[in-house]
Amino acid sequence: MDRMLYIAMSGAKEVMLSQANNSNNLANANTDGFKQDFNVFRAQHVQGPGLASRTYSMDERPATDFSAGAIKVTGRELDVVTKEDGFLAIQAPNGDEAFVRSASLQVLENGNLVDVKGNPVLNETGIQINLPPTKSITIGDDGTISIVPADSPSNQLVVLDRLKLVKPNIQDLEKGLDGFIRLKEGGAPVVQENVTVVSGAVESSNVNTATALVNMIELSRKYEMQVKMMSTTKTHSQKSDSLLSLK
Template sequence: MDRMLYISMSGAKEVMLAQANNANNLANATTDGFKQDFNEFRAQHMQGPGWHTRTYALDERPATDFTPGAVKVTGRELDVMVQPNGFLAIQTPEGDEAFTRTASMQLTADGDLVDVNGHPILNVGGAPINIPPSRNITIGDDGTISIVPEGSPSNQLVVLDQLRLVEPDIKQLQKGLDGFIRLPQGEAPPQQANVKVVSGALESSNVNTAEALVNMIELSRKYEMQVKMMSTAKTHAQKSDQLLSLR
C-alpha cells in the first residue's frame, strides 16, 4: 500500500503549492500592475528499477500572464502606465533592473523619484531620477519629465530627464520569487524603446477574481480527494494486517 500512500501524499503536497500560488494571485487582485502567474500540473514518472509503475503529480508555475489589466484613470500627474508591450524600468533593492507596466510615482524628501513601494525609477541611462525643488512635474507621452522650477513662472517648463522605457520580448521575461519581472541573468539590457506613456492613469491587476475563486474551490476538492486516498490506503493496510493475523 506504500505506493498508493506516497503517491497520494505527493499529490496533496503539490495541490497545496498550487493553492498557495492561486491565493497569491487572489491576494493581489487589487494591486496595480500585478501580473498573475499561471499554474499547471503534470505527471512525473519515476526512473529506475522497480519504480516504473509509479507516477507522481508535479505542480509548476510555467509562466506569467502579461495580459494588460484594465485602465484606472486617476488624473494624478505622477501616475503613469505604459501602453501594451512596453515596460518602465525600476531598480530593485538588490540594485539590478526590473520592469513594470505601471507606477504611482512619489517624491522622497531628497527629491528621488520612486514608485509606491519606494523603488527608484530609472532614466534613459539606467540611473535613478532626482527631481530638484519644483512647482509642477509633467510626464510626456514619450516619458519626458518636465518641471517648472521653484520660483519660476508657471509657463517656464524645463525638460529634466526621461523615463527608461523598454520593449523586451515578453517570452523572455521572468517573474522571480521576489515578485520582480526581469530578463534572464546574462541577457543584455534592452535598448530604449519608442513606446507611449499614459499619464494620469494606472493599469490594474489582470487577476480575474471569479476565476481565482473557482480555482480555489477546485483545488480544495483535489486536496480532499488525495486525503481520502490516504485514508483508503490506511484502511487497506489494516484489512491486510487482519487477514495475515488469521493465518
C-alpha cells in the first residue's frame, strides 16, 4: 500500500507545480510582452537496482511560447515593438544580455535609456544608451534614435544612436526563472539585424485566458484524482490491518 501512496503523493505534488505555472501564466495575461510557459507530464520510472516496477509522474517546463501577442497601440513615442521575429536587447539585473519583443522606454535623470522595469537598453554595439537633454525623442522603424537637443531649434533633428535589434533562432532561446529571455548556453551569437520597429505601440501577452482557465479545471480534477487515490490507499490499509488482527 505504501507504494501506491507514494505514487499518488508524487502525482499530487507534480500537479501542484503545474498549477503554479498555469496560475503564473493566467496572472500575467495582461502583462505587456509576457510569454507563457508550457508544462507537460511524463512518466518517470524508478531508477536503481531491480525491475522498474513503479512509475511516477513528473511535471516539466519544456519550453516557452515565443509567439507574438496582439499589438496594442498606445500613441506614446517611446513605446516600441519589434516585428519579423525580432528582439530588442536589454541588460538584465545580473549583467547578462536579455531580449524582449516590446518595451515602454523611459529616460532617467542621468540620461540613461531604460525599460519600464529600469533595465538598461543597449545600442547596436552592446553598450547602454545614454541621451543628452532633449526636447523630443523619435525612434525610427530601423531602430535609430533621433533627438531634438534641448538647446536647438525644434526642427533640428539629430540621429544619436540605434537600438540593438537581433533575430536569434527561437530554438536557441530560453526563459530563465527570473523571467528574462536569454540565449541558451552554446547558442549561436547574435548580431545586429534589419528588424522593423513600430513606435507608439506595445505587444500584449500571448496568454490565451480561455485555454489557461480550461487547464486550471483539468489540473484541479487531476489533483482530486490523486487525493482520492491516497484516500483509497488509507481504506485498503485499514482493511488489511483488520484482516491481520483477526484470530
